[in-house]
Amino acid sequence: MTPFNLAVFVIGMLFLLGMITFLAGIFILAFRASSSDVKTIAAQTARLVQKGLAEEVAGLVGNASNLVDAMNQLVRTSRGIGIFLAVIGMLMMGVACWLAIQVYEISP
Numbered sequence: 001m002t003p004f005n006l007a008v009f010v011i012g013m014l015f016l017l018g019m020i021t022f023l024a025g026i027f028i029l030a031f032r033a034s035s036s037d038v039k040t041i042a043a044q045t046a047r048l049v050q051k052g053l054a055e056e057v058a059g060l061v062g063n064a065s066n067l068v069d070a071m072n073q074l075v076r077t078s079r080g081i082g083i084f085l086a087v088i089g090m091l092m093m094g095v096a097c098w099l100a101i102q103v104y105e106i107s108p
Contacts, residue, residue, distance in 0.1 A: 007103050015096035022089025028082035 004103070004107060008100075011096050011099045011103065014099070015093055018089045018092025018094075018096060020089070021085050021092060025082045025085030025087075025089055028078060028085065032078045032082065
């Protein structure tokens with residue numbers, strides 16, 4: 001294996017890893033941030049709040065608002081992870097392309 005072939009292999013692997021990372025980020029943004037579990041919990045929490053207001057149970061309403069806040073944090077965290085992975089994947093693919101151009105210019 002020549003140094004040129006090794007460089008091309010490493011650049012190819014960097015690009016492939018970047019592509020996988022980017023797709024994982026997009027997958028998380030598309031499917032995990034708005035999952036059915038979060039929607040179900042939100043609907044149940046809304047019913048819980050209505051019942052708490054109807055029966056004038058202040059503690060139940062307070063706990064339900066804490067649950068809604070926790071769900072908002074969960075969605076924000078999932079979106080943050082998805083965006084982070086997508087950006088890192090794009091950077092890795094960009095670096096791989098830049099390295100490929102540099103190696104192409106140097107090669108005889």
